[in-house]
Structure formats: C-alpha cells, structure tokens
Amino acid sequence: MAMERATRRQRATPRKGDLREQAILRAAEELLEREGVEPMTVEAIATGAGISRGSLYFYFGSKQEVLTALVARTLAALTEDATAFTDDEATPPHEAIEHAISRTEHMWRGHGRVMRTAVDHAAVIPEIGHLWTATVATFTKVMTGVLVRAGIPDGDGPADAAALAHTLCWMTERAFYQAAAQPVPDLPRAAATCTEIWFRVINHRA
Amino acid sequence: MAMERATRRQRATPRKGDLREQAILRAAEELLEREGVEPMTVEAIATGAGISRGSLYFYFGSKQEVLTALVARTLAALTEDATAFTDDEATPPHEAIEHAISRTEHMWRGHGRVMRTAVDHAAVIPEIGHLWTATVATFTKVMTGVLVRAGIPDGDGPADAAALAHTLCWMTERAFYQAAAQPVPDLPRAAATCTEIWFRVINHRA
C-alpha cells in the first residue's frame, strides 16, 4: 500500500523552495495554537504559508502528512532531551524522576497544542500513533532502569519494573494532557502529583 | 448556541417508533465494534438500523449526537457500578481498589471499542468530553475516600488524597485504553499493574 503519490515531491533533490516546507509546518502549528483543530484546514495552512491550496500538495501528499511531520518534529525534540538524560546513570532515582518529569512538563508548556493534537489523532492516524508510542517506549526504557536501580525487580511480570514504568509513563502523559486541556492549565501541580506517585511507588514498604 | 434543531423529535410524546432510536444505537455500536470508526458513516448506520439516511436525522440531529448517546449509555452503566460500590465504606482499601479496577476492566472488555472511541472523540466533541470527565470525577471522588481511609492526608495539595486519586484514576483509564488498543489485548495484566501501583501508593514508607 506504499504506492508513490502522483504529485509528490522527490526528496532526493533538495532544491531551493525547500523552506516552503518549513513555512507550511510553521503555519500549521501557528494555526493550531491560535485557532484549534477544526479551523486548521488545508486552505488555511496553505494561505498561512503564502501559497495556494493545490501547491501544498506538492510538498505534502495529504493533510495527515503535514500533521504527522509537525508531530514528528516536536517529538524528536522531546526524545532528544530524554535520550541525553539517559546517560546520567549515576544520578539517584529521585533526581532522575524529577528531571524526566521536568523535561516533559517543559515540552507540554511550549508545544501543548501540538502534543494534545498528537494524542487526539494517534488512534486515527497510524503514523502518529507509532511516533507517540515510540516516544513513550523510549521513556519507559529509561525509567525502567531507574526503577531497577531503586530496587524494583527487573522481570517481565505485571508488578515488575518494566510494567510499572510503562504504566507510570502513560500516567504522566495523561496527567499533562489533562492539565494542558484545562482552561487555566496548571502544569506544575500535575508534575508535583506525578512525582509524588513515582516516589511512592519507589518508597513502598513490602 | 443551543438553538433547537429543525428536524428534531420532541421527547414529550413517546410514540411507537421509539425503538428505532435503540436500533440506531445498536447499529452504531455493532458497526463500531466490527468495522471501525471511519466505516461508521451515517449512511451505514441508517442502513444497519433499517431506515434511510435522511430518516436518521429525525431521531438524531447529527452524527455526533448518535455517538454521544451511545457513549452516554455505556458510561451510565459503568457509573452505576461505581456508585453501587460507593456504599461499601466498610470494605478495606485493598479490596475497594481491586473491586473498582475489576469493574472497570469488565466494562472495557465488553465495550472496548465504544470506550476507546469515546476517548478519541472527547477532545473534539465537547459533550463526550463532559461525559467522560464526569465519569472519571465520580471514580475520583470514591477513590479519594478510599485513599483517605488508607491514611493519606485529606487536603487539596498536589500530594494529597484528592490529587493522587485523580491522577491514578486517569492512569487506570489510560492503562486500559492502551491495553484495549493492542492487537491482542491483555486486560488482566493491565489491571494487575494498576492494582500494584495503587497498592504501592498506599503502602509507602515516609
């Protein structure tokens, strides 16, 4: 099903009008942050980027591809932060957790609408779903290591480090999503509650 | 903006063809479970209910209203379970948690596609968003009481019972959503991991 689209630009030739692609993504995010999802029509994006509707299809094969590229760009930045943080294996678990949550909060603060839109479309646009689960998987991997270092069994059972990290990462995602969706977002409070839960999971008594 | 829809049926007169409304909802859920979201077009729903496309608009003002009614019906059943469970204030926290999670798992098992669709559309259809948050709020209220009885401070800070219950309820929702979205869903495992986290939050050492 990966047939080549008819009017799709060849990536092998990085010609001049390449900045148009960036302009389109910029216009899309701008539109998303200010107007919302429904007003973000192809017509509106194209106009925002200074071209006509048909011209946009020279750069992107569909509206979904535009959204996917936008999400990919945002998640790439987030993943980079998380990966850079992976190296700090010497830092104590508590600080590692606080740092990861802080990084996540920062991303939700700066690109909340893109993050929310990604979540909303993850189910209906497979590519976005893959990007999102891959990002969460990266976090899960890192945090699994943190939990193990904190003394939680390193197995594959439902009560072992990997499963706990997996669910706690999705919890953190959801908490920030919820907080960001409020009329008056309170990301710090969400971060504080998440941190408390992560800590309690670590500091438990058998 | 709550103007009355032109071709909308008056609820004050419970005439005969009332079972059509049920047939429509049944057809919608049937279609949702078997085909997915995109194939669930108004045309398909109407055909499944044995009427023509235009006729459907006599019963529901829009496609969104059909979906909203379907979600409302499903969540009403879930909330009823949770409310009936509220009365058991004598049961110990561990059992209360297990029971609540078990009830939730049961609902996701029987109506997973409706639940997932509800989550996916909560952001874009306000009415569904309200229904969902209201349901989670009900659970949060109950579970806050459980956490308080387990010894967690009953304040409104980010580390107090209400905030913890809120985030843990959203975590549970997300865990089941994730599990249900897998090619081979493993709800019991999701339930086990959630239970473990709830327990660890309760059984922590200062």
Added chain:
DNA sequence: GCACAGATTCTACACGGCGCAGATTTTTTT
C-alpha cells in the same frame, strides 16, 4: 540570447460525506 529541463505554482474539477428541505406515506387521534 536562446532553448531546454526541472522545479514550483496555479486553476479547475471530481468525490465523498454531512446536513437540510420539502414532499410523501404511515400511524394515531378524535
């Protein structure tokens, strides 16, 4: 300067799905 190739853009059209209008038929009421 000129012809050519590729890149970039535009206008115009077709398709699919939603929602509405008005006519028509069935059902209920009196």
Added chain:
DNA sequence: AAAAAAATCTGCGCCGTGTAGAATCTGTGC
C-alpha cells in the same frame, strides 16, 4: 372518516479533501 401528528423518503447544496493538467519561474549549457 377526517384531521393531525409521526415517520420516512428522495433530492439538493455545502464544505473539505485530493488530483489533473496547464502555466510560470528558475537555472544551465551552448
């Protein structure tokens, strides 16, 4: 049986996506 209300149908118009093909702009070799 007549009238009113309920229920259903057919057909139309709108909006947004995606595509086709023509037109323009750009650089390049001669």
